[in-house]
Amino acid sequence: MNKLKGVLPVLLLGNLLCMMDVSIMTIVLPEIQSAFGESLTELSWALNVYTIIFATLIIPFGRLAERFGQNKFVFAGLVVFGTGSLLTGMAPNLTWMLIARTIQSVGAAAIIPTSMVIGLDLSSMANRNRVVAALAGVQGLAVALGPTIGGIVAQYFGWRWVFFINVPLVVLDLLVFGFVLPLRHEKTTHVKIDWLGAALSMIMLFSLSLGLIKGNDWGWQSPVILSLFALAFISFLLFLFWERHTKVPMVDLQLFRSRNFNGSSLALVLCNFFLGGMAVLLPTFLTRVHGTSELKAALLMTPYSVTVMITVILTSLVIKRINNKVIVAVGFLLMGVSYLLLSTVPMGSNYHQLILADVLLGLGYGLVAATANILAVADFHGSRLTSSQSVANVLRQVGMVLAIAVFTTLLTSNVTQAKRNTLADAQTQVSRLANVTTAQKNTLTRKLRRKLNPNSTTVTATAATVTSPTVTISAATRQQKATMAYRQAIQQLATVKQVSPSLIPQVTKQQIHHTITLAVNRKITQKVQQLNQELANLVHTVRQALKHHLNHAFLNVFGSLSWLPFAALLIVPVFKFRRED
Known part of the structure; x- marks a missing residue:
């Protein structure tokens, strides 16, 4: 136990850094897009490649660690992850970043599952639940902390430090690693590697x-x-x-004869799905729809992270005293209530409801994830313990990948409809403009269609890009209109006086020209101001309508899936009534 106290912080830090990089980029994607000049669609690969490679390598790496030495494997994984982090921060273009993120994910896949096995091997059966809860809990905490840490770091140091910050922490972890875990004469298991199974997986x-x-x-x-x-x-x-x-x-299928493992597998997929939905949508929702800064968005998501940390610790302490099914059921109920609250967050600057939803989601996730991770290893030892951890880690990633797919698909559909609704409202408003010519209305409509293109699903600064056009009249045009009005006035005066225009005194002509010029310019200025005010009001209305529709586009995603946490209660009977120690 004393040895575990020295090892656990090293393992926790490695897990924290690896899992944080699953979500840390979500808050800084717009800044990286500006730096590289790439579309968000192309830049999203920097997120996707990490998740895909990470999930793909977890199972085979769990087996390779047994063969080459688990301590060495985690140590090497830290080196690779740190190198990938340094290269990602140095990236001059997207291609470089994709390669660097791939290197990062390889290191993360070597660290995550093997860290859990090391911790379990060093713990007694009495402390096993605390070790599992600590390592698994810090992984969920890290995913939630990603946007928060990313927003704070990017706000003060720039987006590159979102990745550079990993390097000194990895170096610190490596320096301590050699003192608490042996790298020489490490115990290894000469297991045969199921290469075909690894390839198929x-x-x-x-x-x-x-x-x-x-x-x-x-x-x-x-x-x-x-x-x-x-x-x-x-x-x-x-x-x-x-x-x-x-x-x-590669994976012992006997694992699935355990009711606890089966229940835990389903619970891990679902709770990470609900976590992923929040991590995917909220940063963009707050910064691009509500216009908050990255720092404020990060702080608004912090209550979730704190709640997860506290809940995981408390769950690991009380899990032997409370029925496991009750803990899981309460966790899913809390996540369901959280999603209902997220679906009705008001548009104003009062974010009390959002913070409450954060806290409830953190409570629910902490209860389910901590319990499921403890029960996933409850019935296993030896190689099956390694297999159970590899599969559990894969299922966490599957939950995140499913969240990315489902939430972005629903959001895309909602954003498209939001733009169509806004465009329809805008065209109606344009048709009602009183002081605008038909040609000007057509031009304005074309601009709005280009800005509110329903075929484009991007949300980045959408409302802000709808800017008010400004009507101006050139000096030459003003002079031309004044001259025409002057000539008409001279002709009318000549007709009244029944004289030729040339016989009107020059002094009279100068007075008329001055008076007419002032009057024409005053009338033009008044009309331009009136027209610009009308256009500004229109654009303000369009922007407010777009913000309103986009707000609902995001919140309706949570609303349409709010039934799922309650439906997840159906998996509760899969667990054994109480875990057998």
Whole structure:
């Protein structure tokens, strides 16, 4: 136990950094987009590549760690992750960043599952639940902390330090690592590697993750996406067939004979799905729809992170005293209430309801995740313990990938409808403009259609890009209108006096020219001001309408899925009534 006290902080820090980088980019994507001049669609690969590679490598890396030494494997993973972080922060373009993020994800896949096994091997059965809760809890905490830390760091030091900050922390972890965990003469297990099973699992997870993440961009019914899903399904069937017949399977299918493991698997997918939905939508919602700063958005999400940390600690302490099913059920109920609150957040600057929803989601996630992670390893030892952790980590990533796919798909549909509704309202408003010519109305309508293009699903600063056009009249035009009015006035005076215009005294002509010029300019200025005010009012109305529609576009995503946490209660009976120690 004394040795574990020295090892656990090292493992916790590594897990925190790796999982934080799953979500830390969400808050700084607009800044990176400006720096690289890339579209958000292309830049999203910097997020996707980390998640996909991470999920793909977890299972085979869990086995390789047993063969080459778990301590060495985690140490090497920290080196690789730190190198990837440094390279990502130095990235001059998107290609460099994608390669660097891939390196990061390889290191993370080496650290996460093996850290859990190391911690469990060093703990007694009495302390096992606390170790699992601490490591698994810090992973959920890290995903939630990602946007918060990213927003604070980017606000004061720039987006590159979102990645540079990992480097000194990794170096610190490496320096302590050698003192608390042996790297020489480490115990290894000469297990045979199921290379075919590893290949099939990697193909399955890669194709499934890629299909889910890019389905919305490439089209859910496109040949590429359908092929990816077909490949994932076929490789999954082949993986199951092979694992049942090989002597040294990559994943021991006997794991799924445990009710606790099955219940935990479903619970981990779902609770990370609900966590991912918040992490995916809220940063963009707050910064691009409500116009808050990255720092304020980060602070508004902080209550969730704090609540997760506290809840995970408390759950690990009381799990033996309270029925496990009750803890899981209460957790899902709290997440359901949180989603209902998120679906009705008011548009004003009062974010009390959002903070309350944060806290409830943190409570719910902490209860479910801590319990599920403890029960996932409750019935296993040895190689099955390693397998259970690898599968559990994969399922956490599957939950996050599903969140990205489902939430972005629903949001895309909602944003498209929001723009259509706003454009329809705007066209009605344009048609009612009293002091605008038909040509000007047509020009204004074309500009609005370009700004509110329903075929574009980007939300970044959408409302702010709808700017008010300004009508101006040039000096030459003013002079031309004044001259025409002057000539008409001279002709009318000549007609009244029944004389030729040339016989009107020059002094009289100068007085008339001065008076007419002032009057014409005054009338033009008044009309321009009236017209610009009318246009400004129109644009203000359009921007408010767009903000209103986009607000509902985001919140309706939470509303449309608010039933799911309550439906998740159906998995509670899968767990055993009480875990057997």
